[in-house]
Amino acid sequence: MNLVFLGPPGAGKGTQAARISQTYDIPHISTGAMLREAIANQTPLGIQAKATIERGELVSDEIVIGIVKERLAQADCAKGYLLDGFPRTVPQAEALDQFSHVEAAVNVDVPAQVIIDRIAGRRMCQVCGEALHVDLLKGSDTCPKCGGKMVQRDDDKPETVRNRLDVYEKQTKPLIDYYRRQNALLDVNGNQPIDEVQADIRRALEEAMK
Ligand code: AP5
Numbered sequence: 001m002n003l004v005f006l007g008p009p010g011a012g013k014g015t016q017a018a019r020i021s022q023t024y025d026i027p028h029i030s031t032g033a034m035l036r037e038a039i040a041n042q043t044p045l046g047i048q049a050k051a052t053i054e055r056g057e058l059v060s061d062e063i064v065i066g067i068v069k070e071r072l073a074q075a076d077c078a079k080g081y082l083l084d085g086f087p088r089t090v091p092q093a094e095a096l097d098q099f100s101h102v103e104a105a106v107n108v109d110v111p112a113q114v115i116i117d118r119i120a121g122r123r124m125c126q127v128c129g130e131a132l133h134v135d136l137l138k139g140s141d142t143c144p145k146c147g148g149k150m151v152q153r154d155d156d157k158p159e160t161v162r163n164r165l166d167v168y169e170k171q172t173k174p175l176i177d178y179y180r181r182q183n184a185l186l187d188v189n190g191n192q193p194i195d196e197v198q199a200d201i202r203r204a205l206e207e208a209m210k
Contacts, residue, residue: 001026001080001209002101004087006175007108009164010119011190012197014131016108017084019198020205026080029071031064031088033129036153040126054154056163058088058171065095072100088172093179104208105179106201108190112165119161123150 001024005013014030021028035053038046045067049059058064068086071077087093096102110118121133123141127148141150155164179185186204190197 001082001205002103003081003205004083004096004102004105004179005085005108006105006172006179007190008110008112008115008168008172009161010115010122011108011110012118012194013084013108014129015194016106016190016197016201017082020106020201021082023202024080024082024205026082027076028082028084029068029077029086030084031067031086032084034067034071035059036129054160056155056160056167058167061089061091061095064088065092068092068096069099087175090174090178093175102179102182102184104186104205105175105182105184106186106188106204107176107179108188108197108201110190114191115165116161119156120158122153122156124153125150 003020003026005017007013014032017028017030035046035049039050039053040046045063049063052059064086068083072081083096087096118133121135122131123134123137124131125143125146125148128143128146130143130145130150132144132150137144137150142148143150155161176185186201186208188197188200188204192200
């Protein structure tokens, strides 16, 4: 199953992608996570991408297309994949169509004010990348999954979040129509509890794959 997950920053793409990729036993490929890992390891890519990400802007199409093309060529993607955060522009989607066939694009839809609250409260594990809201951490800064330290992402500061939402509206939202035209779009209400969003995504995928 070849899937892409669309949706604004903080919509819950990563949360759902982690679960759905397990359900269908396909690799969860997050370009944001790959870029954050490159930044943490201070690779040439990370050094180049750091300032762009911290401004809330997009890394160049050329770079992310290259990363994804290389990743999808790996053996574990032969049975399918779940792309989280890619494509993010029409040129990225067009490039993806050149080297793979997307079977479904899941659009996780959440109103802007809910997103702002979610992102303001998000903490992410420095070790395993688990994302949790401060309310669930109940004052702790320790990851319940691996014991790593939970911190705020550099691009989750309010001024950067505003820019990320603008960038989403201008550059990523057009992908909703792009995949609707391909008959591949599955709209899901992301403004409900995590388990219910997951159940809706599974239902939509099962219906689409019949
Ligand atoms: P990326 O990491 O992809 O960030 P994003 O798309 O902005 O998405 P987020 O990770 O912020 O949110 P999410 O939708 O995954 O939500 P989450 O599950 O964490 O990209 C970061 C940056 O990298 C970009 O800005 C760009 O610079 C660069 N980049 C990446 N890909 C690129 C590309 N293709 N091209 C160019 N540049 C690229 O959930 C958010 C919070 O809400 C969490 O705390 C979670 O616990 C909570 N939550 C989730 N679901 C629910 C729910 N149903 N109810 C209540 N709380 C919930």
